[in-house]
Amino acid sequence: MGQWFKASVFFLLAAFVVASQATMAQVKRLSPSEGLSQSYVNTMLIDKSGYLWLATEGGLNRYDGYQVVHIAGPNGELDEAIIDLIYQDPDGYIWIASLVAGLFRYDPSTDSYQQFLSKPTSEEQVLSQSVFSMVATDNKSLWIGRGWDFARLDLATGQIETIFELPERTRNTVIRDLLHYKGYIFIAASTGAYVYHIATGQYRKLEHLSTEPDHVYQNYIKSFAIGENEQLLVGAVRGLYQVDISDLPSMFERPDVPFKNKTILNDLNIWKIINDHGVLDLGTDKGLFSLDLNSGELTKNNRVKESKYSLADPSVIDIVKDSNGAMWTATKSDGAFYLPYDNYHFENVNASMLSGDGLSHPSIWGITEYEDKLWLATHNGLTAVDLKTNQGQVFLKDYQADLFTTEFNIYAISPYKDKLWLRTNRGIFSFDPHSYEIFPATTADPSQQHLITGWIHGSVLMPNGELFYVHSDHGMFVYNIDSQKITPLGGEFEKFEPFLAYGFLPPLSTKPDSPLFYNAGVLYQVDPNSFALTKIYTVPQQHENVAVNVMSYIVDNNNVLWITLSNFGLIGLDASNYKLLYTIDLDKNKLGTLLYDMVLDDAGMIWMSSHKGIWRLNPENKHFQQFTTSEGLVSTEFNSGAFTRLKTGQIVYGTLKGFSYFYPNDNQPRHGLIDHVNITSIDLMSRELSTDLKQPIKTITLEHDDIGLEVAFSAMAFNYQERIIYEYQLSDGQKSYTRNNNRVLFPKLNPGKYQLKIWAKDPLTGDYTQPAVLDIVVKYPLWRAPQFIVLYALVFFGLVAAWIMRRNRIQQLLLAAHRESQESEARLKLALEGSRSGVWDWQSSSPIIYQPRLKNELGYDVESVNLDDYLAKIHPKDKQHFRIEWLEFLSTEKGYFNCTYRLRHKLGYWRWYKDFGKVVAWQGSTPEKVAGTYTNMTRELVFEEHARLFGAAFEQTRDWVFILDKSLRILATNKALQSAFNFPVDYRSSCSLHLGLSRVVRVNYLRVMKELQAGEHFSAEDTVYLANGESRHVLIKVSAVADTEQRLESYVVILTDINAQKLAENELFLLANYDSLTGLPNRTLFNDRVEHALEQAKGQNSKVALLNINIKRFKYFNDSLGHEAADEIIKAVALRIKSRVQAKDSVARFSGDEFMLLVEGIQQIEEVVLLCVKLMASLNDNIIINNQAISVSLSIGVAISPDDALSAKSLIKAADIALYHSKKSLEGCYQFYKQEMNQHVQRSLHLESQLTQAYQNHAFCNHYQVIVNAKTHQAEGLEVLLRWPENNSYETQEFALAAESIGLITKIMLQTLARALIELKQWQLQKPDLYVSINLSALDFEYKNLVDEIRSALINADVSASSVVFEITESVLMHDSPQALNSMSKLKQLGCRLYMDDFGTGYASLTYLKRFPIDVLKIDRSFVTDIGIDSDDEAIIQSTLALAKSLGKECVAEGVETKQQLTFLRNLGCNLFQGYLFSKPIPGDDVSALLNKDWQSLLNED
DSSP states (O other), X not given: OHHHHHHHHHHHHHHHHHHHHHHHTTOEEESGXXXXXXXXXXXXXXXXXXXXXXXXXXXXXXXXXXXXXXXOOGGGTTTTOOEEEEEXXXXXXXXXXXXXXXXXXXXXXXXXXXXXXXXXXXXXXXXXXXXXXXXXXXXXXXXXXXXXXXXXEETTTOOEEEEEEOSOOSTTOOEEEEEEETTXXXXXXXXXXXXXXXXXXXXXXEOOOSSOOSSGGXXXXXXXXXXXXXXXXXXXXXXXXXXXXXXXXXXXXXXXXXXXEEEEESSOOEEEEEEETTEEEEEETTEEEEEETTTOOXXXXXXXXXXXXXXXXXXXXXXXXXXXXXXXXXXXXXXEEXXXXXXXXXXXXXXXXXXETOOSOSOEEEXXXXXXXEEEEETTEEEEEETTTTEEEEESXXXXXXXXXXXXXXXXXXXXXXXXXXXXXXXXXXXXXXXXXXXXXXXXXXXXXXXXXXXXXXXXXXXXXXXXXXXTTTEEEEEETTTTEEEEOOGGGGGSXXXXXXXXXXXXXXXXXXXXXXXXXXXXXXXXXXXXXXXXXXXXXXXXXXXXXXXXXXXXXXSEEEEEETTTEEEEEETTTOOEEEEEOTTXXXXXXXXXXXXXXXXXXXXXXXXXXXXXXXXXXXXXXXXXXXXTOSOOOEEEEEEEEXXXXXXXXXXXXXXXXXXXXXXXXXXXXXXXXXXXXXXXXXXXXXXXXXXXXXXXXXXTTOOOEEEEEEOOOSSOGXXXXXXXXXXXXXXXXXXXXXXXXXXXXXXXXXXXXXXXXXXXXXXXXXXXXXXXXXXXXXXXXXXXXHHHXXXXXXXXXXXXXXXHHHHHHHHHHHHXXXXXXXXXXXXXXXXXXXXXXXXXXXXXXXXXXXXXXXXXXXXXXEHHHHHHTBOHHHHHXXXXXXXXXXXXXXXXXXXXXXXXXXXXXXXXXXEEEEEEEEETTEEEXXXXXXEEOXXXXXXXXXXXXXXXXXXXXXXXXXXXXXXXXXXXEOHHHHHHHTOOTXXXXXXXXXXXXXXXXXXXXXXXXXXXXTTOEEEEEEEEEOTTSOEEEEEEEEEEEEOXXXXXXXXXXXXXXXXXXXXXXXXXXXXXXXXXXXXXXXXXXXHHXXXXXXXXXXXXXXXXXXXXXXXTTHHHHHHHHOHHHHHHHHXXXXXXXXXXSOTTSXXXXXXXXXXXXXXXXXXXXXXXXXXXXXXXXXXXSOEEETTEEEOOOEEEEEEEETTTOSXXXXXXXXXXXXXXXXXXXXXXEEEESSHHHHHHHHHHHHHHHHHHHHHHTTOOEEEEEEEEETTTTEEEEEEEEEEOTTOOSSOHHHHHHHHHHTTOHHHHHHHXXXXXXXXXXXXXXXXXXXXXXXXXXXXXXXXXXXXXXXHHHHHHHTOOGGGEEEEEXXXXXXXXXXXXXXXXXXXXXXXXXXXXXXXXXSOOOHHHHHHSOOOEEEEOHHHHHTTTTOHHHHHXXXXXXXXXXXXXXXXXXXXXXXXXXXXXXXXXTOOEEOSTTTOOOEEXXXXXXXXXXXXHHHHTOO
């Protein structure tokens, strides 16, 4: 009876633990870590759009299920303000009451505010005008409860009318709650309860106590709720009461008659009451409770306590429920918690929950129901489970175990007649469930026995006793159980390779006598008589190169055959003709898993298991509902083939950790999770949009150049957000969908009008909501606006008309010119033959010279002048040259005239011309008629002059210039470059002009130059090195120069020395970002580093600590010693702080004596505590100022992100607050922003103190665990394990970390070693070769005198060094410290041996094993524990042993606890063992008994 009772209690406890684990995963939190503005939540509200509003002590917040938005209010008046109350009236307005900001009404539809009560300006106004409760009964008035009165606010006029005042006026007087009921308002006040009749304006006392209160808090009323049968529930600071309000009119007629009442609870502080059909949810000072009014049963809700969150204060001060029955609870110190409504029912069973034998193995491969028992085929044996008594009976565990296969894997189990037929890793067996006998399958013909012996797969047992199966070596067969005959399957089966064939599958429900067969992507139906194959389905060709296997199938109530296929998805076929009806891509539906084992329930739903929980498919709408640990499953890893449906209708699925079973109808959704979707926000990448919270958001207008439109939306669900599928469609475009993402981004929209529709799919029912609609208008650019299009058309037609008119005019001019050209055709032809620019002519019969250039180019009014006038227009320096050339031309038979000269423009400047003339008619030997051309040479000659000037500039400029041709050969270098870089004048190879730049940099510049097009430029800044080695900052400008045909000709490279400019910029940067006194970063640079650190920490999932450090009594030092001495103190403190921090940490001086320290990459709070201790200790030594010793101490405030704040501004503010509390101490100290962290620090300080005392008092003792040698069968060594007998509060790991932080770890190790050596000396009298092994940490190797201290201990104990082994972890090797290597070498020289502990758990490489003098490797217990469970860990062990053997080293296996583990290790050649199988750690007094023990019997067992 006693054993049965214990087993029952254990089962109940296990079931409770499992249920708790399933529930814990459901609880969610909103706190500052999740974006809430403050952790003290006063009230909450779920508005009509589904948003959750939270009023905190640090601001107002709105939550849409994805994001917390801080509400700043009008002009930021609500930003970080204390929000006391939020309330939504029947018209949808949200009322916001703040102690410090006043009373506001917010209209969500317009995102606008109206203020009804202004900010209080005196303490009396705070006490009298602050609103603590409100209720609206119509759209004209708002009834408000204030500090001293109950009043009515007229919404039209804004006037407040006091209805009645409370009898007492004190600082604590307040009206906490108002409740409207049938024309009456119940008033909860600190002085009692009242009821007000709206129609008559009368009020009276509401007696909730039958007698005078025993305590004043019994009369302090905080909350109301309407109970059953017109009973009012009254919550007080002390107690819960019930008042009969069934006859309120009569109670007002007889105000002297008290209300009937009774006490329900008398010891809880009731903050909030919610009545749900007679069951109350109570928010109290001791947490959340549920009270059944009918039975009086009070139950505490521990879901938050049992979750991953902890509560500093258990008080629940407000509760709101959503439409699904889930609730939000508000707390004083930890934000708000969401408790989803749990309406799922799964029974989870593992080995610890079953009485009797439990399970033969937790991993289950097959399930069947036989004779009212559940039979489980497991990874090692067979288990029968009675679900009524929860008793398990194990069979065949380790059956036929050998050296290579230690487990009896059963893959499938099928009942036939009075036997259970098993497909195992050793073949086919029959098991008698009554006699428990097992027999291998045998054949009537012995010659056929080999056909059913060995590896069998793909088997299915038909109801008639025929077993269809595949033998990997021989083919496909049918084994008749009754006749024991085997029939080979020929025909089409002969073309299948048996080793590759997937095998036979159970028949369809529509044809129960015909098994299925699957091979190479084709599913067949087998005729039971002829064994002919009929194709049911062929995998599409695009999947033929992928391994696609049939996982499960079923025919639903609509005669659809559903088949799940690996690496493909889910298909639906017509079960009559096998035509394809549906194809469901599981990846596109965001399932991301294989689906196993379909079961059809009575409602027509299809259930499936997977590696991601259980799924329910609704064949009507093709919706998948997922069930995981959030719904009550212990494991989501289910095994294929492990399922059955019981006679009771329950479905059973097997997992890696046991099995789960359930009634399908218990887990059907009663209603949907969501009913609408909201567009919650809109953002643009191109510009900031004004913060707009109005709901619903219906339209947005964009400019034509706006980019990056991001629309956020939410289905307003606070649970299962990751399972909600959203669909969206832009206008008539294609629908897109997203899961676990509530945002959509449109990079660029063209001008026009669009309509965005967004639907949400309910994760429970699969139903879609009505769409949220957003109208998007993208403005046209001005030049594409419709009115401009009309203007463009008008301009176009105008230009066409002008063109026609101009064409006609040109035609007329051309006709006139044609007539004129005919008259001078001969003269024009001669002139054009010898000229490209213009013509001139002269005849001897006339003194006039024809020079059209005078009018066309030089601005004169005539184009023909006499020769003297023409000479007057020639430049004085050129006139004589022209006259000589002209006279020579006329007086000789030269026949041509050629002269270059300058002519004066009418405006006074000069132009160069080159004239060439030719005699076209002679009179004897004298020219009679001359025709010539002129060419304007001004440009060419000016260019020539410029080239001369540019050449001079090229040589004289201080910039370093060189020119490269298009093949990157040097064409020229200037003198400045030649001098600075000692570069020869005539060197043409660009390879030697390195400018002090690396080859990679030079090649990069050449690559950039080659990519430049003619006319393009490139510039960059770099550092070059002169010939004397001096570095210079330069601005490099490269220009690609084009020739006359705009083809690339050369590159001009100019290097401008900007060294002085850079030095000035650096100096300005230092002045702007660094403190001139200490050289530390200032506030500006530090704030930027904090922002960057927070971004990095967010991506790396680590923490950031901010320490605000002040010098105690600094003002005193400043006043008494003077400013110069005070500055020296600041510099000294800055140096000491910098000496205690790591290189990656940032120290800054903000102002005066205020320093800031930023610490990144925090993993544990102890790291920050240790740093604070180091900083405080850095000032233990006095600072010497003017030969005077100054004692200085620090005050430190610590804030942690993301725990305390998420933004840089908030984090600095939190550190300031922590510093403020730290300064209250007379001595220097440090304080954390959160109280629980300070408690953690206090706990750490207490532990450090206890450790110090324990060390000083020798309170530690040694335990020893034996190390056994399989070759000698005896103990060869003992590992020393430290114990602290007086400690009951701290784990070993915790006090080990504390010992490291205070520098005691090495001292404790040496003390432990000394004790062990004394005891070892005595044991060696019994066993001379015995040794002890002791662990050394990385900190031990930092101790300089480590080896000397160990040597002294050995001498004092008179023990040989060869009797001591030191175990080191991989972390010591990873430090790769020269000191550690030196210490190890000295220990080896001393004669000690070195073992590597926990080998394989870190990242030490083979290089370390070669570099460090390691003698033996210890295989970590984590790998040994998984022997027989995890093949990967077994492979690691095998590799480790092979590695050790190749290096000539031994291995010790730790944590050996079972015979199976020992056998596995011995088979691999391991000979040294340590673990509970041999002995637990024992005190030194018990060691002698083990030293001569012979373990041969254990080591040699089969």
